[in-house]
Amino acid sequence: MTTRRYGILIMPAANRVYAEASVELMEAELEVFDRAVLGGRLEHIVPETIGGVPYITFAAPELSEREIGFLSNLSSLYALFGLNADGTLAPVPLRRLDRFDDDLITIQKYAGKTNEHFTKMLLNATILSTRFAAEMVDRPLAVLDPLCGRGTTLNQALMYGYDAAGVDIDGKDFEAYAAFIRTYLKRKRMKHSAEIVPVRRDRKLVARRLEVSIGLSKEEYKSGEKRRLTVVNADTTSAGAFFPRESFDVIVADAPYGVQHGSRDRQQHLSRRPLDLLAAALPEWTGLLRPGGAVGISWNTYVAGRDDVAEVFAKNGLEVLDEGPYRRFRHRVDQAIIRDVIVARKP
Secondary structure, eight states, X not given: OOEEEEEEEEOOOSSHHHHHHHHHHHHHHHHHHHHHXXXXXXXXXXXXXXXXXXXXXXXXXXXXXXXXXXXXXXXXXXXXXXXXXXXXXXXXXXXXXOOSOTHHHHSOOOTTOOOHHHHHHHHHHHHTTSTTGGGGGTSOOEEEETTOTTOHHHHHHHHTTOEEEEEESOHXXXXXXXXXXXXXXXXXXXXXXXXXXXXXXXXXXXXEEEEEEEOSSHHHHHHTOOEEEEEEESOGGGGGGTSOTTOEEEEEEEOOSSSSOOEEOTTOOEEOOHHHHHHHHHHHXXXXXXXXXXXXXXXXXXXXXXXXXXXXHHHTTOEEEOSGGGGSOOEEEETTEEEEEEEEEOO
């Protein structure tokens, strides 16, 4: 079978440090795509400069429309080209999953926001590590971010046309995200309903819950085909109290680097160590994950070693994917943060 060379033009990143890491991260992400849904058909995946601009090139048999559909959703892909023998580039039409304008992802600006390219990459790597990776472009998946902050992961899941849910203990972040998403949907004139309701147990207020129902088109809304967004303002270590068991396909979180999250021991002493948080929260998160689903977590390696994080996952019955491209997501964020990723699958 005849092979053809292709080139991926890397999307410019506003964050200079992330831009420096984006080529290597994209190589790892592309290999995860290749293993999961492309049948290992890609060869000679290498960075290459064409016309003074960074690309990632690879060789493969002529890509099908479905394969292009998968590759179209690479996190830092700006454009895809076929590379002709005469040096010219033939644009390959993309088939992105995106169901919203990209300002859903980019418009929010606040201190501590996770880079949106990284968020998309983490979500992709986690989806592709499930037993149902091939369904990524076929059906709305259910995504949970149990440390959702102001909703970068939730917005990316919505971009894909998925159902999204989040948990966060910070009341200000909860209110900020609720205000943002309601304003955004109104401004875009999208058919939706949105309300914040109290959650009570034994007549005591234990949480607040944002419930949003969105029609990605007027026709879908009228027909009852709506996407759901749910955010709970509560401690992530009690996440299992707010959602049905085994109701999510993937769980994705960028572990916090500050002190707004924590876990409590039996004496109610608050711990800020990421390992303590994971040890307390993973049993809850794992119970919410469907068999064959996957958990993807990023964290600062200066405060927890990779082997220690992997051990917590394994103790909760998860299969850590720890070879090949999964070892190449480590990168610098700033002088105090070296970020890494662990992805684990539920049997």
